[in-house]
Amino acid sequence: MKKLVRHRLFWPIAALIALIVVNTIARPQFIGITIRDGELYGPLIDILRNSAPLMLVALGMTIVIATRGIDLSVGAIMAVSGAVALTIIDSSSDPGGMGTVAIALVTALLVALVLGAWNGLLVSVVGIQPIIATLVLMLAGRGVALLITDGFITTVTSAPYKFIATGYVLALPFALFIAAAAIAVVALVERRTALGVLTEAVGINPEASRLAGVRAKGIVFGAYVASGVLAGLAGILYSSNIMAADANASGLYIELYAILAVVLGGTSLMGGKFTIAGTVVGVFTIQTLESTILFLGVPSAQAPVFFAAVVIVVVLVQSPQLHRFMRRLTRRRRDDSNRTDAAPPAPSQIQTEVVSR
Known part of the structure; x- marks a missing residue:
């Protein structure tokens, strides 16, 4: 049991299960799944479908954070x-x-790859700090999107493109299959090849890994390229869902939610050790929490406060420092109890026994 509790995924999964239980108690239909025209519908299916863009972005963010970026x-x-x-x-x-x-998808992904390569070039070759290098594109990117759309919200009518986000395959949303494929590819590359070990080595100590013969610059560059491509795919999913290119609203604040999902999953922002499974759990936790906020009818102006309060509780529950403090407190109380039970008799009791004899 102790090994289970100490596992890095125990508390993230426990937090997700707790959210699901609370939602189920509040509205039993939360876990209900219906079948219409051979397709599955329900709150849980909606969570799986709506989490796809964030899942893609969070996977890329996990790799970048693993390199200490x-x-x-x-x-x-x-x-x-x-x-x-x-x-x-x-x-x-x-x-x-x-x-x-097909041409639109390939071109969009190539542009995303170039933008990710630009970030990787600034960080790995030029040596600019990651937060500054990516902040440049964060500010300029939406301006580029506005230039592409001439400052308007571009809307289209295209059944194949709409299918990407809203279509169904084998009774499940097609977006879910895209997210699952991305998870499988990232997990296969990072956990079944030496690249994952090298990524962790670069994140733990870039200089030592370089001296050991690891091509740290190439690994960091590749991490930002992967993040760019996954973000580009997430942008396609988002625009396919609304069938419009909104440069101001697309991906707004998603970088913050992605970082939060990575941290909730147990990956340290200090780089090094990372967990793909933890990121997946973190994304589902955030998406379930958003569903909870909508169900409770929290006003949009107060939703961030509610979200932040719940996240703080979840983070505290997962905190290793808090776990160590609680273990020390429990051990101290147990020791005090043992001392009390084994305490020698008081002097007055000894004198009373001698007099009575």
């Missing part, structure tokens, strides 16, 4: 990729054609 530009990359894809579809004579959609 940070990527604040993922929201802007989402805006740019969505703007590129919808602009290509809107300017085409056949917006509903599979060829047009």
Whole structure:
């Protein structure tokens, strides 16, 4: 039991289960799943589908944080990729054609890859601090998206493109399969090859890993490229869901939610050790919490306060320092109790026994 409690995923999973239990008690239909036209619907299915964009961004953020970096530009990359894809579809004579959609997707992902490579170049080659390097693109990226859309919200009508976010395959949302594929690829590359070990080595001590022969710059560069591509895919999902390229709203604050999901999952912001499974649990926790806020009818102006309060509680429950403090407190109380039980008789009791004899 102690080994189970000390596992890094125990408290993140416990927090997620607690949220699900609270929602189920408050509204039993929360865990209800219905079938309509061979497709699954319900609050849990909605959570799985709506978490796909955040899942993609959080996976990229996990890799970047593992290298002791940070990527604040993922929201802007989402805006740019969505703007590129919808602009290509809107300017085409056949917006509903599979060829047009395929060209739009490939172009959007290539642009996202270039933007991720730009971040990686600034961090790994030029040597700019990650928070500053990505902050540049965070501020400029939405301006680029506005330039692409001429400052307007571009809307299109394209059934193949809409299918990406709202379509169903095997009774489940297609977006869920995209997120699952991304999780599988990242987990396979980072946990079944030497790249994961090298990534952790770079995050723990970049200089020592460089002296040991690890190509630290290449690994850091690749981490930002992966983050850019995943953010670009998330931008495609977001724009496909609303069928519009909104440069101001696309990916707004998602970098903060992604960082929060990574931390809730147990990955340290100091770099080094990371957990893909923990990030997945963290994303589901955040999405479930958002569903809870909507159900409770918390006003939009007060929602961030409620969200922050719950997150603080979850973080405190997962805190290793708090766990150590509680163990020391419990051990101290146990020792005090043992001392009391084994305490020698008082002098007055000894004198009384001698007189009685």
